[in-house]
Amino acid sequence: MTGRRVRSVSFDVSVPRFLLAKSVGRLTDAVLYGPLSGVSLGDRPALPLPGPDWLRLEVIFGGICGTDIGNLTYSASPAMEPFGSFPAVLGHEILGRVVERGDDVSEVEVGQRVTVDPFIHCRVRGWAPEAWCGSCRDGRHATCENAGEDGPQQIDGKAFAPGTIQGYHRSLPGGWSTEVVVHRSQVFAVDDALSDRAAALMEPLAIGMHAVLNTPITDPGAPALVLGSGPIALATIWALRASGFEGEIIGQIKRDHEAALARSFGADTIIRPGDEARSAMVETGASAYMPLVGDEVWAGGGFPLIFDCVGSGQTLAQSLRYASPRGRIVMLGCAAELKKLDLTFVWAREIEVKGFTGYGRETFRGEERHTFDITHDLLIESGAPVEDMVTHVFPLAEARRALAVAGNRRKWKSVKVLLEP
Template identity: 35%
Template sequence: MKAILYTKSIPRYLAMRYLGKKWGSLYTSPLSSVRLVEMKEPQLPTQQWVKIKIRLSGICGSDLSTITAKGSPYFSPFTSTPFVLGHEIVGDIVGMGDEVEGMSIGDRIVVEPALSCRVREIDPPCNQCQNNRFSNCENITNGSISAGVQTGYCRDTGGGWSQYVLAHQTQIHHVPDGISDELAVLLEPFACSLHGVLQAAVNTKKDICVIGGGTIGLLTVAALRMIGYENRIIIFAKHPHQQKLSEHLGADVVISASRGRYDAFCELTDAEPFQPELGQQVLLGGVDVTFDCVGSSTSIDDALRFTQAGGEVILLGMPGIPKHIDWTSIWYKQLHVKGAYTYGLESYQNEMIHTFQLGLRFLQQHGESLLPLVGEPFTLQDYRRAIQTALNTGLTSSVKTVFDLREEK
């Protein structure tokens, strides 16, 4: 089968990390750690697994971080190379083990990527999995498959950037007929945003700020509106197409992520700015909750400054190793800073429900508004252009770049 394979190489990693900043074409050059290959189709690890033929698979910021070597090395012990990238997956079941229940050949499904104890068939499960925090599994290097925090980072499961991928039966969620492939491929990132939104008691808050107009930032705005948040949403979005989509999804005020952002923010919120001897302005006042959907040094520092005393900062964007952040805001303003990683079991309107299932419910009810986020589809053979499109959103006006394998033979 055809697949986009990531191979570990220290020289290639260093070349991408330090030379790619100047020559972005290196990320898809022969020096890159990713390449299109022909490889054997993956084999079921146990009889509780299914084989999936890919329809669509998205390109996530974490995939790009892997390719460009810009991310933190934090997760490197929890991968097994070589691996096929891609964890935003919609496809059809084309094979299954004898112990799989509740599924049939031909079912259209999405994959929940977390490779937890139940996926690894470890019993008894770890403390995190016992408490339904499957994304924080403590056995991600053990069990019936190789190390990997998610599908797309484990050599045994395969990934979405290929013709076929494997998933444990507990990772499978059926896609209702009313949800298109293009909408279904957004479920995984939408679940991440929805999980972050549900970390804060947002419906009691007056003003909310979202930093970042990429996929996660835009889906955070959408998730806020879908759960019924009716007050003001302020979003910082860099590019014109992101600003337009922000308004389309329900943001009340869109601020350009430029040098004048502090003045614009203070005018909107009545926060009072003060200039310290060094560094960025310090604000008294601000919003109740800020969602950082970028994960950069600048965005995290801004989030801490834009949030009023006693407020909440939710870190949704995948950080690298941020520098030059003044943490005094957390201490002085007694901020509540919380990470929001992937998905889990949510408490929503007196119901305990998995993020993916709640996400599917919202997509059935309101999903059509999200379709403009899905851009031009690419074949695997055109992977270089797909990756460069996703990397250069300002030039390409892309949000969610996807691989379309529906015609692949």
């Protein structure tokens, strides 16, 4: 292992880069992903396995997520900054092949394909079970309460850095690399029935599945409205249908190629934002009213279940106005600081708003299993062509171009962009 180098894409955060991105970022990608940014392609020393419970994977695919674009462009909220550590090798959507395993690892074999749960929990940090936080004890490790703390585990002789997720973590390099080191609790075997491209989508698909499984269906015949046309919205549509949702699924989609994907994943109806969305609201029995000042509001009808997979001020405002009395809004888009968001209907319509992140231990069909396991089996069972979501694949050397394509979906018609080390 001594002297071996690993090719990877890393990112470092600084105040000057933040100011540059905010001032010039709209004019040129160079300050967001290019030489002037904190993104760099280079070599790093290969990590030794930290212990007998760890594995080494060669990376088959590393996905680019909308969260990555948000962080690289400094458009995400700074609220989560204490729960990451930099410089970091990016990439939390990882499909790999086992090339080395510690003596205590028996769940997977060398040569086997695996997907990776990138959330770093108390067990990965090295804490004994009696010291685990409440979230980790409950199997909800995506909200680990020790994310801002160092852990007893050492990586290459160094203290374990704070951080919520592999890919934004100084100690554990992510999947935009030729290899990664992961804990045995993070890996999930992939059946030969799944293609590499389908398996590479396990992480974003599991996000949709986690939200769906934790949103009990109170009226099986009622419709669900899904706002958004990116991978998480498409994952939510697939998860609803694959898990047994029987009501109408309405997808609010902007572009034709995204609409085609949504239909193939299980959507019944596609609407565009604006007039088509308004017509869909009228079809629920809702009537529009105009206040003296501001946008129209509705009464009667509405949607009892809305998944907002965008998280913008516009989609959250729409969700609050389109929800029926006692309707539920599920927030999956990474909403951050929003100006002038009118929360009137939260209390005036008794609306329930709930957010979800990541995945964890679920109860499905009478069994307790990890979201990845459920997602994996339903991918095979449903036979949905989820790999069609992958629109672009780039070699690691073209990571900056890949980021530019992923960051401008309108121009490049990109949905999911993968790096292939």
